[in-house]
Amino acid sequence: MNVLERLRTVFGAAVPEGADRAAFAQAVRPASDPRFGDYQANGCMALAKVLGRKPRELAQEIAGAADLAPLAGPPEVAGPGFLNVRLDDAWIAAALHDLLADDRLGLTPPARVQTIVIDLSSPNVAKPMHVGHLRSTVIGDSLARILQARGHRVVRDNHLGDWGSQFGMILWGWKHQRDEARFARDPVGELARLYRAVQARIQGGETAVEDAAREETAKLHAGDPENRALWSRFMPHCLGALQAVYDRMGVHFDVQLGESFYDPRLASVVEDLQRKGLAVESEGAIVVFVEQTEAPLIIRKRDGAFTYATTDLATIQHRVETWHPDQILYVVDHRQGDHFKQLFEVARKWGYQAVDLQHVAFGTILGKDRRPFKTREGDVVGLESLLDEAAAEALKVVRENSPELEPAEQSRVAEVVGLGAIKYADLCQNRISDYVFDWQKMMAMNGNTGTYLQYAYARTRSVFRKGGIAPEAIRAQRPAIVLTHPAERALGVRLLRLPEVLELAAEELKPNILTDYLFDLANAFSTFYEGCPVLKAESPARRDSRLALCELTSRTLKSGLNLLGIDVVERM
Ligand code: ARG
Numbered sequence: 001m002n003v004l005e006r007l008r009t010v011f012g013a014a015v016p017e018g019a020d021r022a023a024f025a026q027a028v029r030p031a032s033d034p035r036f037g038d039y040q041a042n043g044c045m046a047l048a049k050v051l052g053r054k055p056r057e058l059a060q061e062i063a064g065a066a067d068l069a070p071l072a073g074p075p076e077v078a079g080p081g082f083l084n085v086r087l088d089d090a091w092i093a094a095a096l097h098d099l100l101a102d103d104r105l106g107l108t109p110p111a112r113v114q115t116i117v118i119d120l121s122s123p124n125v126a127k128p129m130h131v132g133h134l135r136s137t138v139i140g141d142s143l144a145r146i147l148q149a150r151g152h153r154v155v156r157d158n159h160l161g162d163w164g165s166q167f168g169m170i171l172w173g174w175k176h177q178r179d180e181a182r183f184a185r186d187p188v189g190e191l192a193r194l195y196r197a198v199q200a201r202i203q204g205g206e207t208a209v210e211d212a213a214r215e216e217t218a219k220l221h222a223g224d225p226e227n228r229a230l231w232s233r234f235m236p237h238c239l240g241a242l243q244a245v246y247d248r249m250g251v252h253f254d255v256q257l258g259e260s261f262y263d264p265r266l267a268s269v270v271e272d273l274q275r276k277g278l279a280v281e282s283e284g285a286i287v288v289f290v291e292q293t294e295a296p297l298i299i300r301k302r303d304g305a306f307t308y309a310t311t312d313l314a315t316i317q318h319r320v321e322t323w324h325p326d327q328i329l330y331v332v333d334h335r336q337g338d339h340f341k342q343l344f345e346v347a348r349k350w351g352y353q354a355v356d357l358q359h360v361a362f363g364t365i366l367g368k369d370r371r372p373f374k375t376r377e378g379d380v381v382g383l384e385s386l387l388d389e390a391a392a393e394a395l396k397v398v399r400e401n402s403p404e405l406e407p408a409e410q411s412r413v414a415e416v417v418g419l420g421a422i423k424y425a426d427l428c429q430n431r432i433s434d435y436v437f438d439w440q441k442m443m444a445m446n447g448n449t450g451t452y453l454q455y456a457y458a459r460t461r462s463v464f465r466k467g468g469i470a471p472e473a474i475r476a477q478r479p480a481i482v483l484t485h486p487a488e489r490a491l492g493v494r495l496l497r498l499p500e501v502l503e504l505a506a507e508e509l510k511p512n513i514l515t516d517y518l519f520d521l522a523n524a525f526s527t528f529y530e531g532c533p534v535l536k537a538e539s540p541a542r543r544d545s546r547l548a549l550c551e552l553t554s555r556t557l558k559s560g561l562n563l564l565g566i567d568v569v570e571r572m
Pocket of ligand 1: 119122123124159160161312315332
């Protein structure tokens with residue numbers, strides 16, 4: 001059990017009979033200010049109201065009943081009825097000593113292992129992948145890593161949009177204005193060009209082109225041999241280009257089942273829903289009425305075409321049959337909120353009540369003008385060029401800070417720093433909010449950035465390099481931990497928090513809970529590093545204890561960043 005869990009258990013048991021123990025326990029959290037100790041129980045005021053008692057008096061009573069030993073002495077009653085907990089120094093030192101020998105940094109398996117399917121990235125292929133898909137990929141990957149580290153069984157599924165109307169546009173473009181030579185040289189570039197060209201004609205009001213493109217999609221779905229053959233010819237190129245981006249980002253999937261995979265099931269999904277009396281005919285279409293929204297969910301259009309929703313229903317069916325998941329998480333733009341609300345309701349009516357379906361929504365990436373992020377040409381930013389730009393921006397930072405590194409090493413570090421900066425800037429936001437994309441801010445050496453955390457990690461490593469000491473040797477030696485300086489203690493308390501932070505991040509599906517923690521940890525390390533000489537400590541015992549704190553910080557930062565999908569470098 002982690003520290004927070006242990007405190008919550010004790011406090012929950014200490015409240016008077018009949019009170020809401022869970023709510024009281026839930027209000028125990030890390031202290032917002034070190035003057036209030038390390039943790040605080042803030043539930044007395046609310047509980048006193050319910051019980052019709054005086055808050056301070058109730059707080060005194062709970063303080064008397066809460067036996068926190070050996071973690072801490074009796075809680076202190078403060079203000080109108082806060083309970084402040086200060087962890088016991090000897091206990092912290094002993095716990096850190098244990099942590100040195102623990103490869104898992106205190107993480108323990110969950111009470112019940114869950115199977116969780118994560119629907120992430122899921123771009124529409126054959127159009128250039130754009131910055132909007134960055135968020136789903138980065139947030140989804142981090143959540144997968146966090147849930148896996150918690151001990152759950154995770155299935156990462158890239159639900160590719162490989163069957164939509166963009167193919168009709170490309171097919172029409174191919175038949176009327178293709179450039180074979182260019183396709184031979186750069187197939188994905190040519191497909192993107194065709195897509196843009198046809199899109200421009202449609203947007204320019206050429207309804208004949210629009211109708212013709214729709215017709216091509218319908219023919220593809222109906223099994224037209226020519227369109228199917230072209231689709232099969234285009235797909236490997238599209239997938240190859242995507243794979244290059246994923247490889248560079250260090251993101252992998254367990255399965256990539258695109259919309260096309262579900263096509264053969266769609267007719268039977270509609271039939272089944274009709275048979276069960278859930279789907280009905282309405283104005284020539286087949287629809288399911290849902291309580292939450294006025295418009296029904298259309299599962300077959302008047303022209304016979306199936307929809308995005310039909311595919312998503314078939315996908316739920318397949319996922320449940322294949323993996324029997326406890327939960328399916330959809331890491332998708334918040335603008336699809338209504339779609340998922342309707343989808344989940346229909347799925348539940350259809351019989352999928354046991355699986356917890358959740359839309360993990362996120363906001364939009366904005367430019368400095370606070371409008372959706374675009375390049376100078378006014379194009380939606382392509383993901384690949386964005387990664388190139390990140391590496392180029394990072395190279396400037398690396399050249400300035402580490403002129404002593406070889407140029408090849410500078411480039412390697414720049415790739416890690418650039419990618420880390422982009423990922424971190426995305427993950428440190430409350431995912432629901434929009435955020436402004438800003439190179440300078442995201443690569444600042446100071447502040448809540450990936451660069452600052454990578455730098456903090458490199459600092460922990462440089463201590464060992466300078467001292468000619470291997471971190472593994474300190475781990476093996478397991479020196480006694482001495483916490484005399486306040487900065488040592490503050491760092492130590494934070495080093496014990498990783499397990500509780502991951503649990504909170506997993507519960508709320510919010511990687512920013514982890515980034516906040518890592519930032520706090522890096523700050524505590526920085527204060528420690530400035531205030532407590534390590535290699536020049538007053539005594540060998542002090543030195544070894546401080547090296548042990550460096551080792552633990554190093555491992556915690558590296559693991560934490562890894563759970564965000566961010567790499568570290570030894571020097572920068
Ligand atoms: N391909 C869709 C898009 O780019 C996202 C798919 C999300 N996943 C799902 N199961 N609907 O908008």
